[in-house]
Amino acid sequence: MxxxxxxxxxxxxxxxxxxWRGEGEGQYPTIKPFRYxxxxxxxxxxxxxLIYTQRTEAIDTGQPLHGEAGYLRLVGDGRVEFVIAQxxxxxxxxxxxxxxxxxxxxxxxxxxxxxxKPVTSxxxxxxxxxETLRYELRMAMEGVPLERHLEASFRRTNA
Amino acid sequence: MxxxxxxxxxxxxxxxxxxWRGEGEGQYPTIKPFRYxxxxxxxxxxxxxLIYTQRTEAIDTGQPLHGEAGYLRLVGDGRVEFVIAQxxxxxxxxxxxxxxxxxxxxxxxxxxxxxxKPVTSxxxxxxxxxETLRYELRMAMEGVPLERHLEASFRRTNA
Numbered sequence: 001m002x003x004x005x006x007x008x009x010x011x012x013x014x015x016x017x018x019x020w021r022g023e024g025e026g027q028y029p030t031i032k033p034f035r036y037x038x039x040x041x042x043x044x045x046x047x048x049x050l051i052y053t054q055r056t057e058a059i060d061t062g063q064p065l066h067g068e069a070g071y072l073r074l075v076g077d078g079r080v081e082f083v084i085a086q087x088x089x090x091x092x093x094x095x096x097x098x099x100x101x102x103x104x105x106x107x108x109x110x111x112x113x114x115x116x117k118p119v120t121s122x123x124x125x126x127x128x129x130x131e132t133l134r135y136e137l138r139m140a141m142e143g144v145p146l147e148r149h150l151e152a153s154f155r156r157t158n159a
Numbered sequence: 160m161x162x163x164x165x166x167x168x169x170x171x172x173x174x175x176x177x178x179w180r181g182e183g184e185g186q187y188p189t190i191k192p193f194r195y196x197x198x199x200x201x202x203x204x205x206x207x208x209l210i211y212t213q214r215t216e217a218i219d220t221g222q223p224l225h226g227e228a229g230y231l232r233l234v235g236d237g238r239v240e241f242v243i244a245q246x247x248x249x250x251x252x253x254x255x256x257x258x259x260x261x262x263x264x265x266x267x268x269x270x271x272x273x274x275x276k277p278v279t280s281x282x283x284x285x286x287x288x289x290e291t292l293r294y295e296l297r298m299a300m301e302g303v304p305l306e307r308h309l310e311a312s313f314r315r316t317n318a
Contacts, residue, residue, distance in 0.1 A: 063205075073246065081248050086242065
């Protein structure tokens with residue numbers, strides 16, 4: 001692949017570019033709280049979207065826990081569209097805004113396979129706090145409204 | 160990340176594992192036919208799904224054309240669930256079967272952002288023909304039923 005210049009449309013989200021490593025913690029009304037190690041990557045290919053991948057692993061064993069992949073589209077006037085596939089059989093179409101060094105999105109629709117968990121919505125906030133990238137993720141399931149599920153913080157690496 | 164043994168549930172799709180490079184051609188009632196270069200990767204992390212990424216580029220310039228990412232879930236009795244995110248603002252929940260060294264899936268539902276092209280369904284066939292991996296992709300859009308759109312063939316690489 002050729003190396004591409006950053007598309008000017010991506011300037012508002014250029015603060016996300018790179019590989020980020022950190023740790024997070026999860027909670028939900030139905031589960032025991034847990035901690036995890038995480039790596040997030042945002043790359044680009046010259047077009048008007050960021051390419052997003054993420055994976056988490058157990059802090060003690062390194063065992064893979066979760067992963068997801070998708071695309072963050074910049075569609076003008078600070079509006080963002082985040083399309084994410086999850087290996088639990090779940091796809092998000094999330095919409096929101098970038099405001100300064102902060103992005104907030106919420107599911108406009110979700111797709112689920114017949115065997116997926118009954119996740120009905122996710123909302124995500126992602127922001128740069130000085131040199132620390134942070135996110136919070138809230139999740140709704142059948143019978144449970146949007147509740148805090150995950151939060152994590154990261155430092156940019158050179159990997 | 161720790162290296163993981165292949166989950167036994169993935170044995171029926173182990174023929175997909177690896178990095179594949181090849182070329183394809185696209186057509187559709189509304190466009191001029193075109194050729195492209197493509198790389199597909201199927202990896203795993205010990206769980207019951209394959210991790211899928213793909214990207215295409217122009218044969219002459221190397222310019223990025225398309226990319227997608229997702230997960231191929233094996234859910235028993237040869238049933239597969241393919242969750243795919245596309246940077247055009249599109250997410251597929253596709254269902255189908257693996258039969259020998261061939262997989263056929265069709266969209267059970269699609270998710271689209273407000274700015275996405277009006278793709279309404281995709282069906283995909285992917286099969287190993289001796290040492291050549293091949294796929295065919297059919298696409299429906301508003302006003303156009305499922306029509307042949309892409310076909311490509313690949314050799315496994317060591318990259």
